[in-house]
Amino acid sequence: xxxxxxxxxxxxxxxxxxxxxxxxxxxxxxxxxxxxxxxxxxxxxxxxxxxxxxxxxxxxxxxxxxxxxxxxxxxxxxxxxxxxxxxxxxxxxxxxxxxxxxxxxxxxxxxxxxxxxxxxxxxxxxxxxxxxxxxxxxxxxxxxxxxxxxxxxxxxxxxxxxxxxxxxxxxxxxxxxxxxxxxxxxxxxxxxxxxxxxxxxxxxxxxxxxxxxxxxxxxxxxxxxxxxxxxxxxxxxxxxxxxxxxxxxxxxxxxxxxxxxxxxxxxxxxxxxxxxxxxxxxxx
Numbered sequence: 001x002x003x004x005x006x007x008x009x010x011x012x013x014x015x016x017x018x019x020x021x022x023x024x025x026x027x028x029x030x031x032x033x034x035x036x037x038x039x040x041x042x043x044x045x046x047x048x049x050x051x052x053x054x055x056x057x058x059x060x061x062x063x064x065x066x067x068x069x070x071x072x073x074x075x076x077x078x079x080x081x082x083x084x085x086x087x088x089x090x091x092x093x094x095x096x097x098x099x100x101x102x103x104x105x106x107x108x109x110x111x112x113x114x115x116x117x118x119x120x121x122x123x124x125x126x127x128x129x130x131x132x133x134x135x136x137x138x139x140x141x142x143x144x145x146x147x148x149x150x151x152x153x154x155x156x157x158x159x160x161x162x163x164x165x166x167x168x169x170x171x172x173x174x175x176x177x178x179x180x181x182x183x184x185x186x187x188x189x190x191x192x193x194x195x196x197x198x199x200x201x202x203x204x205x206x207x208x209x210x211x212x213x214x215x216x217x218x219x220x221x222x223x224x225x226x227x228x229x230x231x232x233x234x235x236x237x238x239x240x241x242x243x244x245x246x247x248x249x250x251x252x253x254x255x256x257x258x259x260x261x262x263x264x265x266x267x268x269x270x271x272x273x274x275x276x277x278x279x280x281x282x283x284x
Contacts, residue, residue, distance in 0.1 A: 056085035095173030113248030195260035
């Protein structure tokens with residue numbers, strides 16, 4: 001089993017039509033769906049009850065720049081989003097009940113190193129095939145929301161839409177049924193809870209490796225390389241540097257092993273100690 005966060009692409013935010021749609025729909029929704037609560041603890045992302053999606057603005061050309069990020073809608077929820085002209089990027093179960101989280105965008109533009117610039121990105125929450133809530137940014141231009149990844153335990157991670165991608169927060173269903181968007185968890189359970197991965201996003205590799213080692217992940221010595229950045233990292237004692245790219249976003253990979261499987265950290269940037277943007281776990 002592999003747990004991978006989406007660093008190789010970028011996601012956009014909801015257009016002004018959506019923000020207007022929220023303002024127009026909320027009063028009606030409150031009358032017919034008063035039992036639904038949707039709360040965002042994040043300053044740059046709003047979350048409200050909603051029962052109707054507006055159509056996507058612009059043209060289809062605005063959303064075809066990153067076809068590798070798009071999914072073919074299969075659930076009734078995702079098909080509803082696609083029917084309004086939005087580009088659907090993720091469709092995941094949320095919690096243990098009937099909820100689904102669907103991420104979609106209005107603008108997708110290809111960028112360097114296989115990444116994607118995404119704007120007008122949103123997350124819709126459905127109760128089976130019925131829209132109940134929407135998470136969206138403060139304006140039509142920001143990149144507050146990108147794609148989604150599933151977390152163990154039923155939560156969903158929401159990613160920003162800028163480059164390189166970074167996690168924005170985690171979407172949960174509280175015990176009382178409240179839909180809540182919170183900050184990124186301090187650690188993720190992986191491999192059915194057999195291991196933990198600390199939150200090292202945005203952390204320089206020298207500090208990130210220490211946090212991983214403290215959780216039982218042991219560095220795996222990489223193969224000797226003449227690649228300048230990889231060689232420099234090894235000289236600093238970061239012997240688990242497995243590869244570095246000399247172009248684009250200058251990604252580097254670092255490998256670790258633990259009782260539950262193998263973990264790969266990915267960093268971006270050309271600094272001497274680049275920061276983590278992604279991780280991948282392959283479970284035993």
